[in-house]
Amino acid sequence: GDSVTQMEGPVTLSEEAFLTINCTYTATGYPSLFWYVQYPGEGLQLLLKATKADDKGSNKGFEATYRKETTSFHLEKGSVQVSDSAVYFCALRPGTGGFKTIFGAGTRLFVKA
């Protein structure tokens, strides 16, 4: 079945460091791909998305490119801030339609000042 695998955390970085959180997926057809972020004590928020191969989603300095050849959707940010500390979830929605979202395990990011 469809699945999402993302790197285990926690990831600890200093402010202004470069961030990469790896995410790979297994799916039939053409899924949509998402990154969600969960700040402490809050719900999941959509960070960015891509709906077809080679699409690049971007928001708040974060980027991820839908790579069908490597079945990946790695999250990157050039310079992290303390306020980026949160849990990041990679997710996919199967291309067959509907809203059944499949999530990765989540990666906790700590950014130190």
Add this chain to the structure above:
Amino acid sequence: GAVVSQHPSRVICKSGTSVKIECRSLDFQATTMFWYRQFPKQSLMLMATSNEGSKATYEQGVEKDKFLINHASLTLSTLTVTSAHPEDSSFYICSAIAGGSYNEQFFGPGTRLTVL
């Protein structure tokens, strides 16, 4: 963006009791709501899909008689964990789809259930 709330945020109960968790869409009408369960350091697992005015659709392996879902209005869905046991302890998260929106879910902050 749209706001989804959950109540309570934390609940501790004794084994054998039932617990009700509410999920509300505060500023939009949600034709469809979802209930997820998250174990520590694990993925969110979809438990069921809740449609207003109809019976919920449960995922394989989820006991519908244990996890009762009611979606009585366009802004409220409830999950009742009946005869709770320690293995039901988990983080429960709901999400909602706004009518007319495409491809975006709005998530609640979650409810942490601890069964003693």
